[in-house]
Every structure is written in structure tokens, then in C-alpha cells.
Amino acid sequence: MFGNLKRTLITAMLCIAAAHSATVAVLEITVSNDEVDLTVDETKFLTDELRRQAARILPKEYSVLTREKIIALVPKTAENLNSVIDIGIVIKSDYVTQGLIGKIGGLFTLTMEIYETSSGKLLGDFVKESADFKGLLDAIRENSPGLFANITKDGTIQTSIPTNIPAEQKKIKTSFWVAIGLDILGATAIGLGIYNNAASIKYHRESEKLLDLPKNQKNKDAFDAEYKKMQKAETTRNVFYVGGGALLLSGIAVHIWF
Numbered sequence: 001m002f003g004n005l006k007r008t009l010i011t012a013m014l015c016i017a018a019a020h021s022a023t024v025a026v027l028e029i030t031v032s033n034d035e036v037d038l039t040v041d042e043t044k045f046l047t048d049e050l051r052r053q054a055a056r057i058l059p060k061e062y063s064v065l066t067r068e069k070i071i072a073l074v075p076k077t078a079e080n081l082n083s084v085i086d087i088g089i090v091i092k093s094d095y096v097t098q099g100l101i102g103k104i105g106g107l108f109t110l111t112m113e114i115y116e117t118s119s120g121k122l123l124g125d126f127v128k129e130s131a132d133f134k135g136l137l138d139a140i141r142e143n144s145p146g147l148f149a150n151i152t153k154d155g156t157i158q159t160s161i162p163t164n165i166p167a168e169q170k171k172i173k174t175s176f177w178v179a180i181g182l183d184i185l186g187a188t189a190i191g192l193g194i195y196n197n198a199a200s201i202k203y204h205r206e207s208e209k210l211l212d213l214p215k216n217q218k219n220k221d222a223f224d225a226e227y228k229k230m231q232k233a234e235t236t237r238n239v240f241y242v243g244g245g246a247l248l249l250s251g252i253a254v255h256i257w258f
Contacts, residue, residue, distance in 0.1 A: 021061050021062070021063050022061065022062050022063070022094040022095065022151070023062075023063045023064075023065055023092070023093045023094050023095070024054055024058065024062055024063065024064045024065065024093065024094065024095045024096075024097075024148075024151070025065045025070055025087070025088060025091055025093035025095070025096045025097070026047060026050050026051040026054055026064065026065070026097045027047075027070070027084055027087065027096060027097055027098060027099070028043070028044070028047050028067075028099075029043050029046050029047045029050070029099030029100070029101060029110075029112075030043070030099065030100055030101070031043060031100075031101045031102075032100055032101065032102040032103075033102070033103075035103045036101050036102060036103045036108070037103075038101065038108075038133065042133055043101065045137075046099070046101075046136055046137060046140060047067075047099070048067075049137060049140050049141065050097065050099065050112070050140050050144060051064060051066075051067070053140065053141065053144035053145075053148075054097075054144065054148055057144065057145050057148060058148055058151075058152070059152065062151070062152075065091070065093060070091060073090070073091035073092070074087065074090060074091060075090060084096050084097075084098040084115060085115055085117060085120045088115065088117035089117055093117055094116070094117055094118070095114060095115065095116060095117060095123070095151050096114070096115050096117055097112065097113065097114045097115075097147075098112070098113045098114075098115070099111065099112045099113075101136065106131070107129045107130065107131055108129065108130045108131070108132070108133075108135070108136055109127065109128070109129050110127070110128045110129075110130065110136050110139055110140070111125065111126075111127050112125060112126050112127075112140070112143070112147055113125040114147055114148070114150060114151065116151070123150040123151055124146070124147050124149075124150030124151075125147070126139075126143045126146065126147060128143065175254055178254055179251045179252075179254035180251070181251075182247050182248070182250045182251030182254060183247075183248060183251040183252075185244075185247045186243075186244045186245070186246070186247030186248030186249075186250075186251060187244070187248070188244070189240045189241075189243045189244030189247060190240065190241065190244035190245070190248070191244075192236075192240045192244075193236075193237045193238075193239075193240030193241040193244055194237075196233045196234075196236045196237035196240060197233075197234075197237045199229075199233040200230050200233035200234045200237060203226050203227070203229040203230035203233060204230045206226045207223055207226040207227050207230060210222055210223040210226060211223065
């Protein structure tokens with residue numbers, strides 16, 4: 001009894017899931033006449049690319065049928081089907097595409113269309129020209145989002161990275177660069193402090209040399225000048241050390257806080 005109930009519930013769940021999903025059949029892209037010098041493998045590759053694009057960009061509630069699935073669903077009397085709409089009805093696909101490659105004045109022309117099977121309504125299409133196979137492939141890749149957007153509920157498909165970065169991410173990014181700026185300023189200030197420390201040592205040595213001179217060679221003015229230079233270098237050194245340290249600590253605080 002419980003086994004039958006379980007199977008019934010599973011079947012019901014599968015039916016509900018199926019009811020909320022839509023199937024898309026990407027039919028084979030064909031050529032209009034023998035003047036279109038493309039091989040079967042090339043047209044199959046273009047169809048495969050269109051199918052890959054559909055599977056990549058359509059929302060998860062859309063199921064894209066594989067070539068094998070479409071072939072398995074199409075009956076042996078497929079020659080009696082007069083349009084892609086008929087094929088869509090037979091294979092029970094909600095949407096179906098049709099592609100045709102022609103050639104005019106040495107240029108390939110690619111016409112892609114997508115239909116709603118139930119109504120037979122043309123939902124969207126595009127027509128592109130190209131001088132070669134690569135151009136046809138690029139046309140499919142560039143125009144697939146717009147083509148398949150016509151079957152979504154809101155008529156749009158998210159195909160790129162969002163540019164509207166949340167405010168919190170912007171805040172974090174800004175704080176990162178603020179912290180880096182503080183680090184650079186702090187390191188620069190410390191560097192200038194080291195430079196002035198070296199200068200103060202130099203002036204101190206110069207003043208000591210003047211003190212060591214014999215009395216008759218001593219020059220008080222020269223000594224005072226070197227001594228003042230030493231004091232100034234020491235003061236400047238201390239200012240840069242304190243300022244640089246404060247800037248580095250601020251940078252570290254910003255890194256930790258944010």
C-alpha cells in the first residue's frame with residue numbers, strides 16, 4: 001500500500017515538474033539550394049552551436065532537446081510534416097527553431113526564426129550576411145541571446161556579468177584602495193625619516209671633527225652651523241617617523257576593519 005502511495009507521489013511530482021518546464025527544439029539548419037557550398041558537417045556544426053547557445057543562456061526551467069532526442073521523437077512518416085510547427089507538435093516541443101542558409105551575390109545569408117508551437121506564432125528572428133563559414137558561426141553566437149529572449153517571460157536573458165555592483169562591494173573596494181594609499185604614504189614617510197636620520201648622523205660626525213681640531217684651527221661658526229643642521233635633521237626625522245607610523249597603523253586598521 002505504502003509502496004503504491006510512494007510511486008503515486010513521485011509520479012505526481014514529476015508531472016508537476018514537467019508542467020512547469022518548457023521544451024525547446026533546435027531543428028537542423030538547412031541550405032536553400034546547391035549553390036550554398038557548405039558541407040553537411042558544417043551545417044550540423046552551426047546547428048550544434050545554436051543548440052549550445054540555447055542551453056547556455058536559457059533559464060533552467062527551459063529544456064533544450066538534443067539531436068538524438070528529436071530524431072527519436074520524429075516518426076518515420078516525417079516527410080508528411082509540412083512545417084516546423086508540425087514537427088514541434090509531433091515531438092511535443094513548446095518552441096521550435098528554423099534556420100535557412102542561402103547565397104546571394106557571393107554572400108551567405110542566414111535566416112533564423114523561432115516559433116511558439118501551440119499558436120504557430122513567429123516570436124523572433126534575425127537575418128545576417130557573411131562571406132564565409134566563420135561569419136555564420138559568429139552571427140549565431142552574437143544573435144542567439146536576442147533570439148531566445150523572445151520566449152522568456154520577461155523577454156530578457158542575463159548573458160553577462162552584472163555591472164551594478166552592490167554598495168557593500170563598492171565600499172570594500174574603496175576601503176581597500178584607501179588602505180593601500182595610507183600604506184604607501186606611511187612607507188614613504190618612514191623612508192624620508194631614515195634619510196634624515198642618516199643626514200643627522202653625518203652632521204654629527206662633521207661637528208665632532210670640528211671639535212677635535214686644535215684650538216687655533218677651531219671655528220665656532222662652522223661648528224654651530226653643523227650642529228644646527230644635525231638638530232634640524234633629527235627633528236625632521238622624528239616628524240616623519242611619527243607621521244609614517246601613524247599612517248601605516250591607519251592603513252592596517254582600514255584593512256582589518258573592512
